Amino acid sequence: MKRRTLVFQAAVLAALPAFARPAAVVDFAALERRVQGRLGFFAVDTGSGRVMGHRADERFAIASTFKILLAARVAQGVEAGRWGWNDAVPLRESDRVPHSPAFDRYLPRGQATLAELVQGIVVESDNPCANVLLRRCCDAPAGLTAWLRQQGDTVTRLDRFETELNENAPGDERDTSTPRAFARTLQHLLLGSGLKRANQARLWADLQASRTGLKRLRAGAPEGWRVIDKTGSGSRGAANDVALVFPPGGRSPWVVVAFQSNSKASADELNAVHADVMRALAKAWA
Numbered sequence: 001m002k003r004r005t006l007v008f009q010a011a012v013l014a015a016l017p018a019f020a021r022p023a024a025v026v027d028f029a030a031l032e033r034r035v036q037g038r039l040g041f042f043a044v045d046t047g048s049g050r051v052m053g054h055r056a057d058e059r060f061a062i063a064s065t066f067k068i069l070l071a072a073r074v075a076q077g078v079e080a081g082r083w084g085w086n087d088a089v090p091l092r093e094s095d096r097v098p099h100s101p102a103f104d105r106y107l108p109r110g111q112a113t114l115a116e117l118v119q120g121i122v123v124e125s126d127n128p129c130a131n132v133l134l135r136r137c138c139d140a141p142a143g144l145t146a147w148l149r150q151q152g153d154t155v156t157r158l159d160r161f162e163t164e165l166n167e168n169a170p171g172d173e174r175d176t177s178t179p180r181a182f183a184r185t186l187q188h189l190l191l192g193s194g195l196k197r198a199n200q201a202r203l204w205a206d207l208q209a210s211r212t213g214l215k216r217l218r219a220g221a222p223e224g225w226r227v228i229d230k231t232g233s234g235s236r237g238a239a240n241d242v243a244l245v246f247p248p249g250g251r252s253p254w255v256v257v258a259f260q261s262n263s264k265a266s267a268d269e270l271n272a273v274h275a276d277v278m279r280a281l282a283k284a285w286a
Contacts, residue, residue: 026280028054031273037237037263039273042179043281046191047252052281059176060259061168063232065242066144066158066175067121067130068207072189073147074118074137075199085115089136095128097163102126122206122230127162134161141165141175151188155181166234168261183257186242191253204228207244215271216241217256220278224248227278237263239270245278256281 032039040055077083088111096103102120106112112120112129114136120129138144141158148156156177158165165175188194190203207228216239218227229243238261245254258274 026052026054026277026284028277031277035237035260035263035265035269035273037265037270038261039277040179040259040261041257041277042183043254043256044183044187045252045254045285046187050285052284053180056180057178059173059178060240060261061166061175061234061238062156062158062177062182062259063166063168063175063234063238063240064125064127064130064162065182065230065232065240066165067125067232068203068230068242069148069156069158069185069189070130070133070138070144071118071122071203071206072195072199073144074114074133075195075203076147077137078114079196079199083114083137085113087114088112089114089117089132091128091132095132097127097131097161099125099127099163100129103128103132118203119206119209122203123209125210125212125231131161134158148185151185151194153181153185156185166232166238168234168236168238170236177259179257179259182242182259183255186244186257187255190244191255204244213241213243215268216274217243217245217258217278219271220275220280220282221245222279222282225282233267237261237265237270239263239267239274241274247282254281254285 040058040060042053042056044051078085090111091107101124103126117129117133120126134141145157159174190200212231213229217229221227226246227243229241232240240259243256245256260270
């Protein structure tokens with residue numbers, strides 16, 4: 001009877017659709033031990049609705065991942081007629097802060113368009129461009145937080161400008177989110193009703209053009225998969241990556257958020273955790 005039961009169970013599992021089968025276990029604790037840090041993770045398959053999480057409701061410093069949210073806020077303002085992609089925004093030498101590749105290209109002419117500034121923050125993670133956009137389109141970091149509340153996100157918050165927001169001090173809730181909240185907001189803005197399709201496509205293209213995440217989640221995706229992402233890094237081992245993952249075969253995209261903190265490991269070691277968690281997720285949900 002025992003053998004018959006096992007055979008029957010195996011037949012039932014084989015007949016179930018892939019999303020209904022028990023998922024392979026991702027050993028998040030082992031990944032954390034490798035770098036002696038904290039890993040926050042949340043993924044949602046937008047086709048089946050299945051989710052996977054670890055420390056999904058704990059707060060982590062978001063670092064530069066906020067820039068994709070800021071880009072979406074600019075895009076929504078364009079849709080509402082508050083400003084246009086070709087509007088010129090003045091740039092001043094006093095705006096410069098560290099990591100300014102796009103800003104330095106535009107400063108000699110004294111201005112940049114909103115479209116150029118958004119590309120700068122998403123593709124190159126430019127810090128002064130982000131500060132300029134925060135002032136122009138949100139009045140202040142708190143304005144981005146207020147807009148996020150309007151999008152239904154009651155958790156994610158931005159409190160400071162670049163580069164102070166990367167401090168990641170112990171117990172400080174400023175400039176933080178949770179993996180679950182961030183993922184759900186990304187889903188709303190980049191895949192749902194938060195933005196029109198044309199602006200979603202614009203931001204997808206900017207995410208695709210970014211090269212900062214080549215060694216993080218992208219590095220763990222199987223061959224033939226498409227991953228577009230925005231990274232962020234800060235003090236005390238803050239190493240983040242937020243992504244849309246497109247499995248092959250026309251399957252619905254996944255939203256994946258991975259935040260790290262509290263580690264003294266090297267950048268290469270932290271990057272490897274991102275790659276391995278993506279590798280494990282793809283195997284579990286294959």
